[in-house]
Structure formats: C-alpha cells, structure tokens
Amino acid sequence: MTTTAELLKQASELFPDEVVTSAHVRHLDLPFGAGRFALITLDNGFDHTKPTTFGPASLANLNTAIDQVEKEAAAGEIVGVGITGKPFIFAVGADLKGVELLKEHEHALAIGKGGHEVFKRLATLAVPTFAYYNGAAMGGGVEVGLHCSYRTVSAALPAFSLPEVFLGLVPGWGGCTLLPNLIGADKAVSVIIENSLNQNKQLKGAQVYELGIADALFEGADFLEQSLLWTASVLKGEIVVDRPVIDRGEAWDQAVAKGRFIADSKVHGAAPAAYRALDIIAAAKNGDLQQGYDAEDTALADLIMGGELRAGIYAFNLVQKRGKRPAGAPDKSLARPVTKVGVVGAGLMASQLALLFLRRLEVPVVLTDIDQERVDKGVGYVHAEIDKLLLKGRVNQDKANRLKALVTGVLDKAEGFADADFIIEAVFEEIGVKQQVFAEVEAVAPAHAILATNTSSLSVTEMASKLKNPERVVGFHFFNPVAILPLLEIVRGEQTDDASLATAFAVAKKLKKTAVLVKDAPAFVVNRILTRFMGEIQNVIDEGTPVEVAEKAVEPLGLPMSPLVLLELVGPAIGLHVSETLNRAFPDRFTVSPNLAAVVKAGKRGFYVYDSGKPELDPEVAALLKQGDVVLTEEQVRARVLDAVAQEIGLMLDEGVVAEAQDIDLCLITGAGWPFHLGGITPYLDREGVSERVNGKKFLEPGVASVPA
C-alpha cells in the first residue's frame, strides 16, 4: 500500500518546478492560560505578489507538519492546532502549473487523493483544529480550512472563493462535500457554482462569516491576536460555537436543481465541471464524507484529463498573462505621454469613449462635433454618467468635480486639439468622411499627436494615406459595451511607426483594456470571425434549414448568446454592413444574406419577439424569409459552421492578421465573451478534429491547451 508521503513524493517528481510552500510549526502559549498551542504557517517564502499554492511537495510539507502536531496532540503536549498564512495571503489553492503537466489519469487521481489524505488529517487529530483565514483564500486554500474544527476570517480578506468550476474543475479536496455539510446546500451552490460561473466572483471576509463558513470575524489590524484569544476562549469552553442545523430535506434537492439551472443558463451543458460538482453536492446530502471525497477524486481526475479544463487553464493564462503583455507590442519606452485627449464626434460611441478616457487617464478630454447641440449633448452624457457614479458611491464629490471639469466640448477643432496628444475619431463609418476628418485634425493638432480611429471595418492604412504624417495613425477598435468588454484591437497600418504604436499600447494599458496587436486586415479579428460564423448560420437558413435548428446547432458550444440574439444586440443593419464589407474583400467566403437585407430593409431591429417570456421568431420576420429546400440536421449545421470558422482562422494566421492562434482566442474571449472551456475556439476546433479536417493540422501544439502527449 502506498502511503500518503510516498504518493506525494511520486507526484512531486512529475513537477520539478513547483514553488514549494513550507508549513512552519511554531508553538505558543495561548492567553488566559489556555495552554500550549501549535500554529502552522503556510508560506512559500515570497511576498504577497506570489501567493502561496499547493503542489505535491507543498502537500508533503503540510503532511510532515501534521505528523508532528499529531504526535504532540496524542501525547497531550498541545491543546489545539491552528493554520494560517503569510501576510495578506492564506493560500490560493492547487498550483495550476502542476495540473497542466499531468498526462495520466492515475497521476491526476493521485493529486486528488494526495490533497484529501493530507487535509482530512486535520479533522481527526486528538485536539481541535482552527483555520485562520488571514488573507486571500481560494480553492484548496479554502478547503484546507474546511477540514478544521473551527474557522475565523479577517474582515480585511479581499478574496475568498472556490473558483474550480470557473476553471473547469470541481472543488475536489473536500470543498464539494464539506461546504454543503457546513453551510447547507443552497449557500454552497452559491459559492461553488453561482459565484464561479459569475466571472469567478470573490467573497469578502464579512461575507465568509455571514455565510457561516467562518465562525468568527475579526478586523485585520489584530486579526491573528483576536483569533488566538477566541481560540483560547473556545478551548476553555467560554465560547460555544453554535452552527445552524443544515436542512437535509427538500431544500437540498432544490438547491442542486437551482445549481443546474444556473449552470444551464451559463454553459448550456457544454462544460462538464459545474454538473460534476453538483452531482457530488447532491450526493453529499447523506453526510458520508469519505464517499464524497472518493467522488471528488474521480471527478477531478476525469476533468484534469479532459479537454475543457486544459482549455480553461489555457484561457485563464491568456487573459492573465498574454492579455497583460501583448504579443508584438513595441518597447514601451517608446511611448509618448498623453496629457490631453481629443474625441472627434459627440455621438453615443464618442461620448462613451470620452467617459472611458476621462475616468482612466484623468486628463482633459475635449469633444468636437458639427454643431453646438451635439457637442452639448455629448458633454451632457458624460456629466450624467459621472453623476450616476457619484450616486453609486463609485466616485466621491471631489472626484466627480474633477472629472466634470476635465471634459469640455468645442466646435472649433483648432481650439480643442491644438495641444492634444491623442485624438480618436468615432464618426460615421465611411472612408471619405474619415479621411476628411483626419485631414482637418492634422491641420490643427500637434505634429506628435496620435490619430486613432475606432473603425470596425475600414482600412486604417487607407484612412491614413492622404495625411502628411500617416505614421501616427492607429486603429483603436473597442467592443460594445465599451465600459464592459475588455478587448481593444490595436491596428497597425502599413505606415504606423513604433512610437505611435507604443503610445497606443500605453494608453490601452491605462484604459485597463486587453490590447491585441492586429494587422490592418478587413474587419480585424473578432468581427471577421463572428461574421463568418453568422454568415454560415445565415447561409444554412437561407438554403432552407429552419431557424430554430440552426440556432440549436451551436448551443453545445456554450456561447453567451445564440447567433440571432447576438445579431439583434449588434443591430441587423450593422451586421449587414460588416458582411457587405467583408463580402467585398472576400467574395468567395463572405456572402450577403438576402434575407438579412430584407429584414434590415423592413426596419426590423431583431428576429425575435419576447411576448411569451421566451424568444419566438417574430412572425413579421418569418414572413420576410425566403428559404430554399435544403434542410440540414443540427450536426450538419454545426459542422458547416465550425468548418467555416476553422478555415477563416487558418487563413487569418496565414495572412498574419495576428501573431498566433493564441491572439485569436484572446480576442474571442475578451471581445465576444466566448467561454473559457472552449479556450476561445482553437482548442475546441483542435479537440473536435475540425482543424485537421479543414486545414490538415491543429492550431496548437499538444499540451498548450490539451492533455500533453
């Protein structure tokens, strides 16, 4: 039989680069003469910028520490055991780098078992155990505390979560089993499923206490002292922890059902993690912990060996790492300072941009337009939005005053832009109009000023072609809603120079956007792929497949919304316009749907009516549709659509629209909200064999977003 120590030793050999967490054991005398106490500190030896994690060697260290305190407890040398973290960090769970390396089901199983075998010892010592959540606690960090007899939490704790489902795992070191047994299934489903699927929402210290996960809440300034005083009182029997009785009746089943509803509405059955977690929560109703742990081990191993998790980790790394260090961006030292921003146009998009620049850069922002009324409306919009922020408490009165004073509107571009460093246009999407606007701006703006365009489909190079200084023109393509979607496609025109591009990336960073460098190619990245995707859906509808079949065909991808709902959000007219642009560029692949043209011509803003509470095809739209007689199945539609997407991405990479497939995925995740479990799209296309079918090869090397070979 393999011991826990042996199991962990074998596992650690697979992961030689682990940042190893120590488990220091230190003894102290509790106040009030409550006795000798052993306190375990989890610490990886780095400061809080490198949070403490659990890899196999780290678990082995904790196991050794528990060996020591177990003996002391058995010998009556200590009255209790505590566990806490280094400053600002408790522990943030399993080391994902180690998970990425796993190739075999049995190794994945060992990771789950290893964690369980170590953590559950905290529940069976001869003395009570206490977890002191002093700082950030996630995943396995949360779980190690759940195995303890008692928990306290710091009011200063900024982030507490079980993010496994978000990544494509289950809380598999006791989380799925222990949490519902501690706080009830309903609250556990909120933490494990709902928060995870709600963009990995984090809990604060006070919420951890209110949920009943922690038995006591103390302020950050003397959290550990107060936790230890509380511990002394608990051990002396002066404080009795009274936890509410868990409802193990119908409420439990209802909570699991609620969890399934949430999972369906977020991932539409397309990613397994949430459902696996819910199965374990459902089974935990009987309170049999070991049965739950075994189920967790199996679920973890299955998921670790599955493509969704690998794609999830890939996506997570894209957003966290590549998104912060854009591939191909010039040296940031070339960037010029931006101390004033000009916005050409004062319509809704322009006003939203003005607000964003104002809030993030906190420099003067000046709007211009063709008449005073429009200018006033634009400034008025920004002021009204600042007032909303003030009402919500997002800014205080001083900040609101400051921001309002910074935004102005003028008719005369010479007056507004003479000292601007960065001028962005958001005028009508027509090349002649844009060229004229840039010519006017160039005549009055300083020679160094960046001229940025928010065009979604026009050529940046062409827009710059008639200028004296075309090297300062940059594409700066935001996604609607500008304040929410992180993606910013930064387009390099043929003549754009490095300094201008570096300035654009520096501004993007201050705007807190995920910037991706894109070649000046038709519709850039997201719109090109979405248009090809939608175009293929429209093609099959036009050819004769019923709308609902076409829509259902792509449900298994778990996209944030169905194609036609997306088209409704974008606006059928804009969708048509982009498809026309791309049709001109690539007539063999991009079609213009006559049915869509008819819908736009009829002035319809969408395809569905929602009178019954559910989307139903608008009868007026249905009457407009002229369909052929080729009826495809869902599988056939899905294959057509995915083939088209794979082909388009392959061509884009050949054209050098972006540096790598990773940038395509980063764009789709941050600009179109495509889910993590797809890894954007290329890991999915690889996994499903689409890439090889269409392009003869995979987009990504094995192991990048899949189980390594």
Add this chain to the structure above:
Amino acid sequence: MPRTVRDVVFVDGVRTPFGKAGPKGIYHETRADDLVVKAIRELLRRNPGLEPAKIDEVAIAATTQIGDQGLTIGRTAGILAGLPQTVPGYSIDRMCAGALTAVTTVAGSVAFGAYDVAIAGGVEHMGRHPMGEGVDPNPRFVSEKLVDESALFMGMTAENLHDRYPTITKQRADEYAVRSQEKAAKAYANGKIQQDLVPISVRRTNPEGGETGWGLVTADEPMRPGTTIENLTGLKTPFRVHGRVTAGNAAGLNDGATASIIASEDFAREHDLPVKMRLVAYSFAGVEPEVMGYGPIPATEKALAQAGLTIDDIGLFEINEAFAVQVLAFLEHYGIADDDARVNQYGGAIAFGHPLASSGVRLMTQLARQFEEQPNVRYGLTTMCVGFGMGATVIWENPHFEGDK
C-alpha cells in the same frame, strides 16, 4: 473668559510585552507602528464606554522618528488603529520620557479645557531603530565644550553618576538588580503584570531565532528570573574599564509600545470609564547631560513643591530603572533604603526592559495597579531620567484612597 482648571485622570493603560532588540528578538520582524496600533486597539476594547469619535488627540512618543516610527506616528497610528479620521494625532519626543511627556502634554490640554479625552503612549523599536540612528550632533557641543563627550552615551553617564555618589558601589547596584528581577518574577507569578499586556502576533522567517512562522507573544522577553548576585558579579563593564555599570544592572535594548487614556475626571465619570489615578503635579528639570541619571531628583523637587507635598507624603514610587545607579542615587538623595518596600514593587526596567519612549506609561500602569491594591496609600510618583540631562516626574493621587489606616 473665566476658565477653571479641570482634574485630569489616568483612565487605563496597556502595553505590549517588551522584547529584546536584535535579530533574535521576538519583534525583529514586527513593525513599530503595528505595536502601538495594537496597544491602542486593546485599550479601546477594554474601555467600550469610550466612543472613538470622542477622542480629541492621539499623542505618541518615539525617540527615533524615522521609518515606521516617523510620519507623525500619532496620526498614522490612529488611522491604522481604526479611529475615525476626525481624530487628530501627533508625535512627541523626549527620549526616554516620551510616553510620560505624551501623558503630561495631553493632561495639560485636558486641564486647560482643550480636550476631554486623549490617547497618550509611546513606542520604541530599538532593533529596527538603534540608539543614535541618524543623529547629527552639532559640532559646537564639543568645540565649545557645551557638554562632555560622554553625554551621548547613556552607560557613560551612569558611570559618571557612580562617581558623583561614591557610596553607590557596583555591589549595591548588582544587589538592586537582583531584587528587581525577583520582584518582577513574583509580580508575574501573582498575575500583576499580564493583566495589562496586549498579546502580539509575531512572525519569524529566520530559523536562527527559533521556530519559524507565526507566534504569539504574551510575556516580556528580557526577564531573567532567578538571577543571583554571582551571575552579575563577573559581567563586563563595557562603558569603563573597571567600571560599575553592566548589562546586569541596567535595562537592556528593547522593543515595545504603550498606550493610555487620559481624560478629565468629569468625562471619565460621565462615560463610566475607570479612574485609576488622579494627576496631582508634573515637572521636568534639566541637569548636566553627562550625569543625566541625576535628573529625577530636581524634577521631583519641583513637582513636590508644586503640589505642596514632601517626599514623606509619597507612598509608592515607580522609578524607571534605566540603570540601578540612577534609582539608588534618587533613594540616597531622599534617604530611602535601597530595598524600601514602597519602591518599584513589581520590579522595574532592569527586568522588564526599557523601550525608550514607551516606558513612561508602563510606570503609570504599574502604579495604578498598586493604587488599587493599596487604598491606604494616597500619593504615588512616577519618575525617570532622560537623555541629554533631564528628569521627569509625575505625582499621582490614588482615587481608591480610604484614609490612613
């Protein structure tokens, strides 16, 4: 505007356990401001009747006002302790008498009517801020012989004080030191000290200091219970060859913080706050810097004169034991026996340690406990010597006084 001087009281005082300065000390990895912040928070927890918004001032002393003892620590400590932003604060420096001066300064403001209640305390992390850190004495001190060169070295001033009082031998100083350790150990055994200590969590990352990870400090680190005269006899005299001052008959280099609540008596009564001591008089005096240990004598003379009292009226003494010789000089001056039971009943800085600017409030906290226990005593005195030739004395009245028995 007619103005009435108001009675000022010592409501309550706490302190951190004191640590040994240096890499192996318990507070080596603990910030000075965190020590005083935790003391303030404990004080507020112990006195729930004191609404934090009512605090008019936070006066915190530190000798070396650099780094985590700088940045106007009275203000920053208030914010870090969670006091409302409306509560102001400032820093004080009178070296060893820092906390004592914080108390008398806010007390003066309370008496004047400017404040109703204030926090006064001190901190010194001599490990993070060794004595003399960043000092830049004016060269005129030497060129014009304004002070003797020994004035900047406290141990040398203590040797100088031995010269002034030739009858105070090394033997007497060592015997005094042994008694201080004995009294401190007894006070600990009887739980006299712990009741006013704030437990402090401490981190250790260097295994040379002992077990690593987080720990909890609940007792003074410098104490050496069981010290005998034999232990002390052979110790080196680092300040003078064949001298008398040793590490055994002086306070060490220490880390720690103290905090107290000072209020008008009316405010304390209205808010159901304890009244542990009533302020009678305070005084500061200057002496030759090279015999700074003499300072408590003229300071006490002035304070007694102010109060219209004589030394015989004083029933309890808390004298800071920077050096045994300085206590003995005081006692010799007033004709009090070295082992007089009224003096430093719980032991003193030789045992507990002396984190410079924090010590004044420790004297008061201990005197307050002795007042509680001894309602037959009416007046007590806290006094200390101060670097660069000063003394500081505060005379207190026991509110529990029940008349002579």
